[in-house]
Amino acid sequence: MKTIRINAVVLLSFALLLHALVVQAKGDDFKSVVKLVENFYGVKHQGIPFLAKAGMKVATTAARIKGGTAKRIAEAGSVKIAIFEDQAFDGQFTRFRSTLNEALNQTWTPLIQTLSATDEEQTYIFVREAGDKFNVLVITIAQREGTIVQVTLSPKNLALLMKDPEGTGKSITQEATIVDQE
Amino acid sequence: MKLLFHKIRIPLIAGLLVVTAAFTVQAQNPRIQTISIEHLVAKASRTIDVNVDERLMKMAAKLLSDKDIEEKEIKQLVAGIKGIYVKSFEFEADGQYTTADVESIRSQVRGPSWSRMVNVTSKKDGGLEVYLSFQGELVNGLAVIATDDREFTVVNIVGPVDLDKLAKLEGQFGVPDLGIETTKAKPKNDK
Numbered sequence: 001m002k003t004i005r006i007n008a009v010v011l012l013s014f015a016l017l018l019h020a021l022v023v024q025a026k027g028d029d030f031k032s033v034v035k036l037v038e039n040f041y042g043v044k045h046q047g048i049p050f051l052a053k054a055g056m057k058v059a060t061t062a063a064r065i066k067g068g069t070a071k072r073i074a075e076a077g078s079v080k081i082a083i084f085e086d087q088a089f090d091g092q093f094t095r096f097r098s099t100l101n102e103a104l105n106q107t108w109t110p111l112i113q114t115l116s117a118t119d120e121e122q123t124y125i126f127v128r129e130a131g132d133k134f135n136v137l138v139i140t141i142a143q144r145e146g147t148i149v150q151v152t153l154s155p156k157n158l159a160l161l162m163k164d165p166e167g168t169g170k171s172i173t174q175e176a177t178i179v180d181q182e
Numbered sequence: 183m184k185l186l187f188h189k190i191r192i193p194l195i196a197g198l199l200v201v202t203a204a205f206t207v208q209a210q211n212p213r214i215q216t217i218s219i220e221h222l223v224a225k226a227s228r229t230i231d232v233n234v235d236e237r238l239m240k241m242a243a244k245l246l247s248d249k250d251i252e253e254k255e256i257k258q259l260v261a262g263i264k265g266i267y268v269k270s271f272e273f274e275a276d277g278q279y280t281t282a283d284v285e286s287i288r289s290q291v292r293g294p295s296w297s298r299m300v301n302v303t304s305k306k307d308g309g310l311e312v313y314l315s316f317q318g319e320l321v322n323g324l325a326v327i328a329t330d331d332r333e334f335t336v337v338n339i340v341g342p343v344d345l346d347k348l349a350k351l352e353g354q355f356g357v358p359d360l361g362i363e364t365t366k367a368k369p370k371n372d373k
Contacts, residue, residue, distance in 0.1 A: 094223050109238050112356050113231040115223060118274065129241050155245040159256040162234065162242060163354045 029107060030150045033139065034082045036103055037146060040096055043087040045148075078152035079176050089141050091120060100124060100139070108137060112165040119143075125169045127158070134158045138172050149176040212295070212315035212323020214338040216269045218286035222334065223271075225278045232268035232356030236340075239263060259350060263341035268356045270335040279334045284327065287336050291315075291325050302345065305361035308333065312345070312362070324348060328360055335360070 034045055093115045101110060108126035115122050124139040130152055138149045151172055153161065161168040223229050239260055246253040260266075271279065291298070291313040304310040308330030315323035321344060326337040337357055339348070345364060351357045 109235060110233045115229040118227040127238060132245060155247065156250055156253055159246055159253045162256060165232065165356050
């Protein structure tokens with residue numbers, strides 16, 4: 001009887017742990033994608049404070065979007081961003097694409113993927129449901145720079161994204177990386 | 183022996199029915215597989231891969247409002263559609279894709295549920311083939327194969343769709359502008 005009870009407790013704990021890991025994995029996809037890009041290409045992303053300290057351009061994110069006057073796509077305070085500057089992304093389109101799709105397949109739906117061998121540019125847009133809104137993940141990789149942006153969109157802006165995935169995807173990245181010259 | 187045959191007869195018939203049903207379902211599935219042309223990514227100067235699948239369609243249908251004009255417009259346009267899939271390659275030189283590449287897609291629309299629309303052409307140069315898939319009398323899918331010397335595009339829409347809807351989808355949802363136009367049969371005395 002005692003053994004059965006212990007087994008039940010162990011099983012329940014295991015189930016809870018598994019659930020926690022799954023939830024964490026879902027919430028942490030952004031960090032996982034940043035890590036994936038770093039590991040695949042052997043590059044390192046720069047945090048916004050690093051760029052600011054270096055006296056470089058300041059990429060404004062959530063705060064700026066919140067106070068902006070222009071029409072914004074992303075919901076206020078919803079932006080996560082990782083920037084890769086002046087680093088070597090050496091192509092390998094097809095392999096990177098497979099790796100990325102495999103990693104995100106469970107929790108995200110791929111919307112559009114564009115690969116340009118001529119310019120060595122890759123853009124990936126993934127979408128997932130987030131309550132009554134949507135999370136959108138935009139990954140842009142060029143020869144020497146890359147950007148990973150995750151934003152939350154209202155259904156209306158999802159409609160815009162679906163209508164023009166390429167254009168709206170670009171707008172999301174541009175919006176998240178509005179550059180101020182200080 | 184007779185007893186043995188009697189014993190295996192029922193499972194055998196059941197098995198055959200399952201296999202037949204599986205083949206029928208597969209034959210009626212209007213989803214085009216593009217894995218055979220995936221290798222062109224390495225040759226193409228530009229590749230576009232659009233994947234608006236059923237999950238996304240359901241999300242949109244559930245959350246898009248009927249009150250907002252833009253949301254309503256999208257909702258109506260995609261009503262009933264289960265997926266929009268586009269694979270488009272642009273090349274810097276001629277002859278980068280082969281007849282076999284095109285044939286690997288064409289062979290999928292040769293099944294009994296597919297029929298080619300003969301009265302459809304493109305305002306643009308190059309070849310355009312439009313196929314409709316039927317389940318009974320209802321259209322349940324559409325496939326477009328657009329070829330040019332330096333371009334190869336496959337558009338696949340799963341769900342009830344007609345040429346009007348396809349024309350409305352052009353330039354949206356990642357569906358490229360195919361320049362589709364329907365040619366009507368000319369009267370005999372028309373010069």
